[in-house]
Amino acid sequence: MKFKNWTLMLLFGLLIGLLAACSGGSDEESDAEGEGTGEEAAEEGEKVLNFTNLEAIPTMDPSLATDESSFIYLAATMEGLYRLDEDTQPSEGMAIDHEVSEDGLTWTFNLREDALWANGDPVTAHDFVYSWQRAVNPDTGSEYGPYMMNGVIKNATAVSTGELPVEDLGVKADGDFTLVVELENPTPYFETLTTFGTFFPLNQKFVEEQGDNFATSADTLLANGPYTMSNWESTSNSWELAKNEDYWDAEAVNMDSLTFEVVKDPQTAVDLYESGEVDRVDLSSDLVDQYATADDYVVSPDTFVYFLKFNQTTSDALANENIRAAISRAFDKQALVDEILNNGSIVANGLVPADFTPMPESGEDFREVSGDLVTYDVEAAQEFWEKGLEELGTDAVELEMLVDDDQTTKLMVEYLSNQLSTNLPGLSINLKQVPKEQRLDLDSNMDYELQVSRWGPDFLDPFTFMNLWTTDGGNNKMGYSSETYDTLVQDTATTLATDNVARYENFLEAEKVLFEEAAIAPIYQASRAQLVSTRVQNVFVNPFGATYEYKWADVGQE
16 A cells, blocks of 8 residues: 555556456356356446455445455445545545645545435535544444544544544535545645545435444445445355446446455366456465466565464463564564465565655665564574563463464464474464454454454555554554553654654654564565456556555456
8 A cells, every 4th residue: 555656656557557457356156046147147248357355245334344355345336535546646536626724734625516326315525424423433333443533533532432422523514515624633645545445435314224234235335436236245255346327437437347256265266267257366375386477477566464463461471572572583484475375475574564665855665774673583582482481480382373264374374383383392373264254353352362464554654554553552452552652653643743754763663662572473565476367457456545446447358
């Protein structure tokens, strides 16, 4: 998730030119009513692309979404004030333009008057006010609402903690088509924030009519974006995006439909690809060697960083800093990315990814300046381990590791488990592999000990990573708390908000504190090795926000 003018965006520009696509393809055999939804269902002359997805969609409620899949399909069916274009620049969405006050605290958005919801209602400023208030209302239980808005939108923190009513949130409708937003502090990246799913509008009447059923099926969703969702329920393993004829820019939408099917096994996905039933697939490490020389083989760099979360509230062992420091250093990350993943991923020895954002004055990559903060070092790991065991008064530790249930993750965590138990005598790891939606629920409830998790940036600033671990943060969910870390991070959004050089110095220092205290253990920064059919055109890769942009998708010649 980054911006156009940096080095990374130049790389992504090249990447977009090469693949103009980035998301799996799949043909669905049938939906619950027995109607075909793949190429076999397309009438002659219709434009259809078929994709795969690794998991079912966890949620289509923009206030509750926290994961990659949810935000991808929200972005396809909904639209905020702006939408990222092929160059990852904010382009017209529900807003046609905006003005910013001289002090940077008041943003006034002028909305288009021709935008409609799929039920024919106009999209108005009131829809944004309702949605943003709902996202920070503590009764909603949103993680992303407070994470994205606290410290940014005026009074968001006080509203999200119940200290102020939702009506005091700094967002107001000045008539039907003017939205006025008051910020807590100047936020240079605020325009890009408005492209993100948490900031999408909601039709209050529709949401309240659906009640608890809202966003649990295609019939309880209301689109204002390029596509509508069909053949989908919350437990569905297949679904379809159909062109939304009521979308304000429907002429720019080339596809009649896009179909998706959950395929967790990479070999099964490749078999579907080779038979022409799907148009793009992700490759596992063993398949990379087989297809690396193929014309349709593509490796795309990513900004997702994978890490181990240590829940300090459910395990006495993980509440011990030395135990966490030992685990952080006890697995060979280079062998993991080279041999287990084999897809272009790189070792992560910090939190903020490489080639994400440059330092304000020098232009150096943040990751290079911050350096390697926690590396594979068995000797050091065992020293920390012995200290930790002594402090705990034991010679053995048993931990449960919570992970997703796809095949690639299974291979990775089996490797991690073996490395940890081999290099740290007395440690035993029990794997708990569950569907992603269940893992996210367990994470939200802090019902785990050790967890393999990941994070991709939502906007172009280190804050999108660093704000994760502030005390009681909506995404912390592991009991980590550091007054020093909190102050460093919070100052970047308050007292230092207009001093970017000082902000980045704080980010550098905060990242060091994070790993000195062994809050998390970085594993790797992802890349995707894929087979992409030449049929897939103009499906753009976003380096922040929703990973894939389908608005301009088209079908090319095979």
